[in-house]
Amino acid sequence: MLSVNDLKGLLEVNKVATLPFIVAAYFQEFGFSHFPDFISRDNVFFICAMFVVIVVIAFIALWAAFDFVNILDAKLHGTLFSLAAASLLSFAVLGFFAGSAKINIHVSWFIAAGACGLYLLDVKRKSERIMAESRTRT
Numbered sequence: 001m002l003s004v005n006d007l008k009g010l011l012e013v014n015k016v017a018t019l020p021f022i023v024a025a026y027f028q029e030f031g032f033s034h035f036p037d038f039i040s041r042d043n044v045f046f047i048c049a050m051f052v053v054i055v056v057i058a059f060i061a062l063w064a065a066f067d068f069v070n071i072l073d074a075k076l077h078g079t080l081f082s083l084a085a086a087s088l089l090s091f092a093v094l095g096f097f098a099g100s101a102k103i104n105i106h107v108s109w110f111i112a113a114g115a116c117g118l119y120l121l122d123v124k125r126k127s128e129r130i131m132a133e134s135r136t137r138t
Contacts, residue, residue, distance in 0.1 A: 025108035081124040088117030
């Protein structure tokens with residue numbers, strides 16, 4: 001059974017683990033087929049360099065997406081983070097119970113969705129705490 005401290009630790013790990021899970025799910029699903037032709041599949045240095053480039057691009061895209069969600073969440077009075085987190089966690093639970101044999105998606109996408117959903121829950125919890133502290137100061 002998970003304790004409260006285990007859950008807090010898992011939420012802290014998701015700050016770092018969300019992006020690698022998404023990138024790993026992408027490579028698990030599509031492989032290296034989207035790499036340019038001039039990159040040799042035998043050269044480990046070029047594969048690592050392209051992996052870093054893809055991670056940086058994904059980081060920038062996720063940063064923009066989370067900022068957009070944060071702005072929309074502020075305009076909608078805190079409902080968007082809850083909806084997004086519940087949707088991602090539901091997708092993750094669906095994958096664990098339905099299995100990837102029934103659904104034509106690799107299991108790593110379900111893990112990535114769960115990590116992202118937990119990250120959004122952590123962001124929502126921390127932003128609500130910061131907003132409550134700022135209200136009590138004024």
